[in-house]
Amino acid sequence: MAAPLRLKATSASPGVATGPAYIAEPLAAAASPPSNLSGHAELGNAIKTAIRELQNLAAGPDLEGMDIIEFQIEVLQDPTLTEMAGARIDAGENVAFAWAGTLDGYIRELECSEEERLRARAVDILDIKNRVLSVLTGTSLDDFPAGSIYVGRDMEPSRFLAHDWSAGGGIALYAGSAVGHVALLARSRSVPMVVGVGQFTTEGRQHIEVDGDSGVVVLQTARENATPAQFGHPATSTAPIADNGSLHTADGEQVLLSINVNAPGEVDSIPAATTAGIGLMRSEFAVTSLSDAANEEKQFAIYRRLLDWADGRTVTVRMLDIGGDKPLAGLTGASSLRGVRLLLARPEIARVQARALLRAGIFSNLRVLLPMVTFPSEIDDLRQIYREEASELTRRGVPHGIPPIGMMVEVPAAALMLDRFESADFFSFGTNDLTQYLFASAREDAGFAPHQGRTVPAVLRLLSQAVKLAGGKPVSICGDMASDPSRTADLLAAGIRHFSVAAARLPAIRSAIVGLNADGTKAAGE
Amino acid sequence: MSGGLRIGSREAEQVHASCQTEVEVKHGVGLHARPSVTFTRLAKSFPCSIEVAVNGSDIWLNGKSIIKIMGARIRKGSVIRIRADGILAEEAIRALKDLVERNFDEEKKHGRTA
Numbered sequence: 001m002a003a004p005l006r007l008k009a010t011s012a013s014p015g016v017a018t019g020p021a022y023i024a025e026p027l028a029a030a031a032s033p034p035s036n037l038s039g040h041a042e043l044g045n046a047i048k049t050a051i052r053e054l055q056n057l058a059a060g061p062d063l064e065g066m067d068i069i070e071f072q073i074e075v076l077q078d079p080t081l082t083e084m085a086g087a088r089i090d091a092g093e094n095v096a097f098a099w100a101g102t103l104d105g106y107i108r109e110l111e112c113s114e115e116e117r118l119r120a121r122a123v124d125i126l127d128i129k130n131r132v133l134s135v136l137t138g139t140s141l142d143d144f145p146a147g148s149i150y151v152g153r154d155m156e157p158s159r160f161l162a163h164d165w166s167a168g169g170g171i172a173l174y175a176g177s178a179v180g181h182v183a184l185l186a187r188s189r190s191v192p193m194v195v196g197v198g199q200f201t202t203e204g205r206q207h208i209e210v211d212g213d214s215g216v217v218v219l220q221t222a223r224e225n226a227t228p229a230q231f232g233h234p235a236t237s238t239a240p241i242a243d244n245g246s247l248h249t250a251d252g253e254q255v256l257l258s259i260n261v262n263a264p265g266e267v268d269s270i271p272a273a274t275t276a277g278i279g280l281m282r283s284e285f286a287v288t289s290l291s292d293a294a295n296e297e298k299q300f301a302i303y304r305r306l307l308d309w310a311d312g313r314t315v316t317v318r319m320l321d322i323g324g325d326k327p328l329a330g331l332t333g334a335s336s337l338r339g340v341r342l343l344l345a346r347p348e349i350a351r352v353q354a355r356a357l358l359r360a361g362i363f364s365n366l367r368v369l370l371p372m373v374t375f376p377s378e379i380d381d382l383r384q385i386y387r388e389e390a391s392e393l394t395r396r397g398v399p400h401g402i403p404p405i406g407m408m409v410e411v412p413a414a415a416l417m418l419d420r421f422e423s424a425d426f427f428s429f430g431t432n433d434l435t436q437y438l439f440a441s442a443r444e445d446a447g448f449a450p451h452q453g454r455t456v457p458a459v460l461r462l463l464s465q466a467v468k469l470a471g472g473k474p475v476s477i478c479g480d481m482a483s484d485p486s487r488t489a490d491l492l493a494a495g496i497r498h499f500s501v502a503a504a505r506l507p508a509i510r511s512a513i514v515g516l517n518a519d520g521t522k523a524a525g526e
Numbered sequence: 527m528s529g530g531l532r533i534g535s536r537e538a539e540q541v542h543a544s545c546q547t548e549v550e551v552k553h554g555v556g557l558h559a560r561p562s563v564t565f566t567r568l569a570k571s572f573p574c575s576i577e578v579a580v581n582g583s584d585i586w587l588n589g590k591s592i593i594k595i596m597g598a599r600i601r602k603g604s605v606i607r608i609r610a611d612g613i614l615a616e617e618a619i620r621a622l623k624d625l626v627e628r629n630f631d632e633e634k635k636h637g638r639t640a
Contacts, residue, residue: 067559071592074562074563074567077570078591078592080588080593081593109597113597
């Protein structure tokens with residue numbers, strides 16, 4: 001057996017703990033309730049609720065914890081913050097964004113402070129920012145299983161306080177501070193903790209060890225799928241095929257098979273090794289309210305969770321495709337716009353998501369997909385947002401990376417002009433919208449549906465032209481057509497070599513591909 | 527807990543005033559989170575406006591704002607000016623000055639210095 005992997009860290013609280021890893025989870029999504037309160041009243045009520053929640057936490061016997069909660073309550077009651085958020089609301093900003101923007105400004109100020117004591121307070125402000133956003137969204141901070149090792153970039157003090165540590169467990173933070181509030185709490189409760197481990201990947205529930213005495217994290221077992229040797233298990237015919245989504249047509253051409261994902265929990269039951277990763281993550285199904293859209297941490301947690309699952313395989317996150325027939329709870333005033341047009345019209349939404357994706361971009365396997373692109377300039381404009389947010393993160397010293405940025409090909413004009421989209425790093429065909437816009441049909445037009453077979457030839461002709469215009473850049477298909485085994489031959493013939501399909505369709509599409517030649521003809525003997 | 531407004535009948539005759547004082551911080555680590563909370567909570571218990579300026583600066587900070595007070599880098603040896611304007615200004619100044627001189631009640635609360 002290979003020696004356990006030891007990661008150097010900084011000790012923040014002594015002791016040794018072993019347990020299943022808990023990778024910091026996103027908050028449970030919930031629709032925000034309709035509200036006809038004024039923004040000021042809505043924020044005021046949310047702050048009051050947050051204070052009540054904190055007071056309930058403070059009822060515990062923990063003196064250090066009391067101090068921290070008293071501090072957080074005092075910040076929630078700070079007249080300066082209320083004024084700044086109020087001014088943003090008066091200027092027309094949505095409540096959630098007004099609050100998040102105000103607190104983000106203060107968090108940045110603290111992070112840039114020369115004094116570590118002040119820098120260490122940033123996570124308290126992040127904590128109350130998220131607490132109020134949770135109230136605005138109607139969700140609450142999730143607890144994690146007793147006895148587990150909390151793994152995350154940082155930890156909110158209230159999460160520590162709400163957790164039952166009597167069953168043991170520990171904390172390993174990628175970043176964090178040994179003089180921060182959580183470290184202080186951990187020492188007072190004798191919870192082993194290390195900080196500054198740096199980014200590391202581990203699967204949820206895998207046993208890891210936190211050694212707060214010598215400042216190391218031990219990943220005890222080398223994961224099987226971390227090694228490329230997958231030839232050793234030939235007799236597992238009932239198990240899903242762990243081919244990493246890389247298969248071959250009957251005449252030996254490589255085809256990739258990825259999955260489409262809506263909510264992050266969907267991947268839990270799917271072994272990553274049966275896929276080439278996530279070809280399409282529809283972020284609008286995980287970010288379901290304007291408050292979520294303002295919540296950078298929550299989004300970051302969702303993307304991180306998918307990247308952890310994929311374990312090095314590609315994860316393609318499509319930025320919020322909202323507007324039109326996909327409304328976002330709480331969003332008003334721009335409903336006629338959709339996709340990238342809406343993102344550019346409401347850059348405050350795009351910027352939060354860009355920051356979360358940039359932070360997740362420290363994983364080189366992340367890719368970002370822009371929805372409903374019509375013109376090359378839209379990609380340039382969005383790229384500019386990524387560049388600006390990236391330099392801001394650099395200034396703050398937050399680790400990040402600019403992921404490859406590709407586009408959905410679902411507007412017929414874009415498909416026709418694909419060679420002009422020089423700034424797109426890759427292309428993904430969305431055949432549902434492409435068909436709809438190509439045939440002047442409304443999606444809700446039920447009368448048109450029975451005749452959809454008739455649309456196929458024109459869509460295929462457009463696709464095969466577009467594949468040629470893609471100029472060798474990566475091309476994939478993620479629409480419903482990709483999940484339909486009766487279309488696989490046509491799509492192969494059109495030149496498609498990467499299919500992203502609903503997870504349930506993996507076996508059907510896999511067997512369709514291996515029974516066909518690369519030109520879509522049936523293999524001999526079939 | 528921050529109490530209600532301290533308008534007692536005793537002080538009724540000196541309702542509106544402007545007042546200022548100067549005091550040196552002797553506390554070991556200055557105004558970090560806990561003493562700042564103590565300070566702003568006390569400030570908030572008075573109805574008058576309360577402002578603080580540090581080390582001769584002419585920038586006056588809202589004395590009821592934890593983020594302003596904590597961000598002001600007040601530490602051992604800092605001289606802070608406190609001014610109050612409005613109802614119970616005089617009493618507010620006296621109470622806040624006393625608090626600074628008592629080292630923000632840190633020892634009393636925790637039996638040790640932070």
